Amino acid sequence: MDGGHALDKAIELINVSKLYPGVSALTDVTFSVKKGSVHGFLGPNGAGKSTTMNIITGLIPPTGGTVKVFGEDVQANPESARRKIGFLPEHAPLYENMKVSEYLKFVQSINSLRSTVNSDDYLETLELCGLTEVSHRLIKNLSKGFRQRVAIAQALIGRPEIVILDEPTVGLDPKAIVEIRELIYSLREKHTILLSTHILHEVNLICDHITIINKGIITSTGPIHEIQGGEEGTQIILAEVLNWKDELRPVLFRDLPLEDLLVEKSGSDTRLTFKLKGKDDYRGWISDILVKNQCSLLQLSKQTVDVENLFKSATAEKPTKGRVQ
Amino acid sequence: MIKTWLKGTSLLYKKEIKDSFLSPFVYILSGLFIALGGWVFFSLLVSAKNATEATLTASVLIPSFSLYRFILMIICPLLTMRLLSEEKKNHTIELLYLSDLNNSQIIFSKFLSSLTIVVFMLGLTTLFPAILGFSGYSDWGVVLSGYGGLVLLCMAYISIGLFASSLSSNYVICLVLAIFMMLGLWFLVLSAGNTDNYLVGLILRYFSETYHFESFARGTVRSFNFVYFFSFVTFFMFLTGKSLNSRRW
Known part of the structure; x- marks a missing residue:
């Protein structure tokens, strides 16, 4: 493998599996976290997110497979890998009887x-x-x-290159969520961040890459915009017209790479949902056709597949390896 | 290497000691211990017929050391039940696992902190023999040997308690486990007395901490008594280390 390419990956998991007696927690988990990225790690409860994170940090060993941190095998050299990772586990590891500064000083001492x-x-x-x-x-x-800020702070002691945050906003009120989100966002310049969360809106806001896991199997991984676009480059365009003409349907299917067209009457307006193949922007074409045929176009917009829908579709069905279609 | 090990151990030890002495729990236990110890000492002193040096040793000091032992059988598990179980319950054990500390440093610092508290408690009871000293009592060899035996006994009890504490995140379970393990060891002496087989009786007696402690309480210490206590502590620390490792897997 090209050394430079390997170092471009801050974290790399290759066919990682974890078996507990009678239960397979992870099955052939393979994904990588790009250096300098904010990587969202999504999955329902019990999907294997925390297990994966614990394996990356070396807290628990995998049953099989390899975990690399900047190209270095975590199993072979756990101390070196640990030094590069700051970890906020699912349950904040806080000594409640300590003062904040005393706690952070203690964490610094035991880590140095x-x-x-x-x-x-x-x-x-x-x-x-x-x-x-x-x-x-x-x-x-x-x-x-x-x-939670204190818990994140302990993960930042020693300025690790990678920061792993396991559900950092869980159980917080909306104001605190926004504050923690801003804090995480501010860290992206200096750290590679792997973040697991249930708040999908958060992923949309701060992550540039995502991995979705369900029942211990990776169902989708890659840059968020690519996943949102779908593997086949499927896109959805929404239009609202005042005068819809059914005879336009064959024209649209002829002139556009249409996969499907959904027509819904809503009061005096008609809502059109165009499902198109390809990555080109077809809004101009659709607009031309609708205007030329005097449909009285009211609105036209391109819809991206949001993470919520992506998450639902990735975790609803029986998981299969590879990307979500 | 050793310097780093000592530095890590002392860091955690200081934290543990600070936590303990900032909590009222230690003072409540110390108060109870000295109150019970004082009552035991006073009762024995009153019941001693003739206040000679020999009778004071035989009817006050030696029995009081044996009775302290029973109080410590409860005090030590109460002190140790939270040592590792609390770290597990609060998930702070993960912080320690991910730090530069290793299992031996974690175990040893926890062990030493509990031992320090127990020595502090025992230190409070030295007031009683000191009172005898003011009245002319001078057989300090027995007093020293008795306290030495109590410290070694506490080391053994703390190592059992520490092991029990590594088995569960529930304090009560840890406490009950530790007390049952101690009672098990005590019953070895009773079993040794009931067996007709001399060799089995001898082996059972050797494995019971009561037998070794009594040598200290009487002031008749043998080198194998030390060997017993140090190997006992090492064995339970080894088990605690194994238990901590198994939780990580």
Whole structure:
């Protein structure tokens, strides 16, 4: 393998499997996280997200397969890999009786026994995560949002190249969710981020790559825009007209790479849903045809397959290997 | 290498000690221990017929060490039940696993912190022999040997408690497990007394910590008593390490 190409992948999982007695938690999980990307890891509860993340960090070993961090095998060299990863597990590992600054200093101390870490690292992390004002407060007295910030801060101690966040916004109120999201967004410049979440809107906002897992099998992985476009480059265009003429249907099928056309009457308007093959923008063509035939075009827009629908379709059916169609 | 190991162990040890002494739990236990210990000592002292040096040793000090032992059989599991189970319950064990600390540092620092608390508690009870000292008692060899035996016994109980604490994230289960393991060891001596086979009786007695502790309490210490306690602690620490590793798999 090309060394440069390997280093372009911050994390690489090759045919990783995990078997528990009587249960296969992961089956041939293969995906990679591009260096510098924010990678969303999606799946329903019990799909294997946390297991995968625990395997990447070296907390649990895989039954089979290989995990590489910047081309280095995690199994063969766990310490080196661990040093490159900051991890926020599903349950925030907080010592509630400690003050925020004391906790981060402790985390820094136990993480710098075999390496040199800037002694002011925890102070910088406090500032980076917006915790300076609560640094002298006991963790148990903090709000959930601040506690989650502290948990993220511990993952950032030592400035790891990769930050893995397992459901960082779960159980938070909407305001705290936005704050944590902004914090994660601010980290993207300096870290590669692997993020598991249930909030699909969040994925749309901050991730550039996604992987969907269901029942321990990867159902879809790649850049978000490619997945949203579909493998065949299927696109959906929505139009609203005042005067729909049914005789236009064969004309549209003739002139456009139409797969399907759905016509719905809604009051005096008619809603048209064009399902087209290919990646070209056909809005101009559709507009020309509808205007030329005096349909009184009211609205025309291109719909992307949002992550929510993608997630639903990827997890609803029995999973099969490869990309979602 | 050793320096790094010691540094990591001392980091976690300091945190544990700080946590313990900031919690009222340790002070409540210490208060109960000294109150019970004081009552035991006073009762034995009152019941001692003639206050000579020999009778004070035989009828006050040696029995009081044996009775402290029973109190410590409850105190030690209460102190150790949370050591690893709390880390598991709060998921902070993952923080330790992902750090530069290894299992031996985690186990040893937890063990030492509990031992420090127990030594602190025992230290409070030295007041009682000191009172005897003011009255002219001077057989300090037995006192030293008795306290040495109690410290070694506590080391054994803490190692059992630490192992029990690694088995579950539920404190009560850990507490019950530890007490049952200790009772099991105590019953070995009773079984040893009931068997007709001399060799089996000897082996059972050797495996019971009561037999070895009594040597210390009487001031008749043998080198194999030390060997027993150190191998006991090493064995349970080894089991704790195995238990921690198995949880990761």
